[in-house]
Amino acid sequence: METVRRTLLPAIGKRIGRVWDSGQGLHMGRRPPRAKLQALTGATLCAIRRRGKYLLLDLASISPSKGPATRPKRAAADPGGKSHSLLVHLGMTGRLVIVPAGAPRAKHTHLVVALGDGSELRFVDARRFGFLDVIALDEQHAAVASLGPDPLVDGVTAQRIYEVSRNKRATLKAFLLDQRVIAGLGNIYVSEALWRAKLRPTTPASQLTAAKARALAAAIGEVIANALDKGGTSLRDFVNADGAKGENADYLWVYGRHGEPCARCNAKIRRQVLHGRATYVCPTCQP
DNA sequence: ATCACGACCTGGAGGC
DNA sequence: TGCCTCCAGGTCGTGA
Numbered sequence: 001m002e003t004v005r006r007t008l009l010p011a012i013g014k015r016i017g018r019v020w021d022s023g024q025g026l027h028m029g030r031r032p033p034r035a036k037l038q039a040l041t042g043a044t045l046c047a048i049r050r051r052g053k054y055l056l057l058d059l060a061s062i063s064p065s066k067g068p069a070t071r072p073k074r075a076a077a078d079p080g081g082k083s084h085s086l087l088v089h090l091g092m093t094g095r096l097v098i099v100p101a102g103a104p105r106a107k108h109t110h111l112v113v114a115l116g117d118g119s120e121l122r123f124v125d126a127r128r129f130g131f132l133d134v135i136a137l138d139e140q141h142a143a144v145a146s147l148g149p150d151p152l153v154d155g156v157t158a159q160r161i162y163e164v165s166r167n168k169r170a171t172l173k174a175f176l177l178d179q180r181v182i183a184g185l186g187n188i189y190v191s192e193a194l195w196r197a198k199l200r201p202t203t204p205a206s207q208l209t210a211a212k213a214r215a216l217a218a219a220i221g222e223v224i225a226n227a228l229d230k231g232g233t234s235l236r237d238f239v240n241a242d243g244a245k246g247e248n249a250d251y252l253w254v255y256g257r258h259g260e261p262c263a264r265c266n267a268k269i270r271r272q273v274l275h276g277r278a279t280y281v282c283p284t285c286q287p
Numbered sequence: 288a289t290c291a292c293g294a295c296c297t298g299g300a301g302g303c
Numbered sequence: 304t305g306c307c308t309c310c311a312g313g314t315c316g317t318g319a
Contacts, residue, residue: 027295029315053313092313093297108297127296129313143314170290179314186312235312236299255312276292278311 001184002152002224003232004096005050007241008057011098011121015044016059017114025110026128036134037111040084045115049085052147052183055096057086058137083137087144091129093237097122126237147183151224156182162213165205172208172216173201173274185220188233188255191280193219195254200286201279226251254280 021037043059050056060083088096101120105112111123111132123132135141148164149156164181175181176190185193194201196219199212208216227233232246235256239245249256253263257280258271267284 089313091296092311125296126298127311127313129296131314168289174290177313188312233312238312275290277313 001050001053001055001090002228003240003246004090005048005055007244008048008055008096008098008121011115011119011241012045012048014115014117014119016040016042017116018112019114020112022110025108026125026130026132030128030131031110032132032134037132040086040113040134043084046083051144051150051153052179053089053186054144054147055088055090056144057088059084059086085135085137085139087131087133087135087141088123089131089143091125091127091131093127094123094125094130095237095239096241097124097239097243098241099243121241147179148181150183151220152184156217156220158210158214158217161217162208162210165208165213168205170205171201171274172199172203172205173277173279175205176220177275177277182220184224187277187279188235188252189220189223189227191255192223192253195219195280195282195286196222198285198287201274201281254282256280 019037019041021031021034023034040059043061045057046060047058048055049058090096098115098119098121101114101118106122106124108126108128109122109124113121115121123130133141149160165175168175170178172194173190176185176193177187191201193216197212197215199216227246227248230246230248230251231244232238232240233248233252234245235249254269257269260269261267262269262282262285265282265284267282270281270283272279272281
């Protein structure tokens with residue numbers, strides 16, 4: 001998501017023209033009412049924030065107070081002079097891309113936002129696990145409010161990990177996937193971080209020592225830094241806003257490497273299913 | 288309050 | 304070629 005955010009940055013300052021939405025591609029609860037999306041027309045993209053796996057596209061509407069006398073009356077859903085954010089979660093297969101307005105519309109396109117310069121911002125999501133909403137700029141959306149600290153935005157210290165893990169019987173895997181604990185880690189990066197920290201995914205979080213919490217905090221930072229350096233991790237669907245795949249999948253230590261030798265000890269990487277999710281471990285160096 | 292687990296979806300890969 | 308099964312970067316609701 002951070003890679004997507006960065007590649008979207010050139011769109012800042014663009015003024016939104018026509019807004020089109022599929023209306024039914026995403027299920028109710030995963031998309032706002034059409035009127036809320038339509039009301040973004042005319043707003044200017046002024047910032048793009050990210051917290052965990054959520055992206056917030058901040059949109060400033062021009063104040064209508066001093067508008068020309070000919071200004072037409074708008075529907076009640078019009079944001080008027082208020083500012084809004086377009087909240088986006090990509091789910092598993094979601095893509096947020098900027099393409100020329102004339103480009104053919106991909107299957108499963110759910111939102112198209114004209115950017116006024118001949119380009120369009122499009123949201124495409126085959127599996128429809130993604131999520132869109134329009135919120136007031138300063139609104140604390142429940143999904144975002146419940147997130148724990150983001151390693152890049154807020155920083156995540158070993159002390160935080162150590163303290164939150166006290167009395168947690170959940171496994172380290174579940175602990176790290178819990179977005180309320182740390183925002184932004186997904187299934188790939190959890191496997192990677194635990195391997196780097198030499199921690200077994202099934203270990204109860206409460207068994208973390210201060211030293212292990214330090215190793216884990218460091219590992220998380222390294223995993224994220226490496227992924228960003230390579231433009232994100234594309235196993236299948238992931239692309240940045242320019243439609244380019246990330247190269248990080250080639251640099252993963254364990255994820256997807258079932259049967260391959262561990263880079264540290266040469267033992268065979270094992271794949272196991274934990275909490276219904278593929279989990280990759282080195283049986284030797286994650287004791 | 289915390290869990291494990293199924294549900295939500297489409298599509299790509301691999302077996303036969 | 305086609306049909307089948309399995310698998311997938313996430314989250315939420317349910318029931319124990």
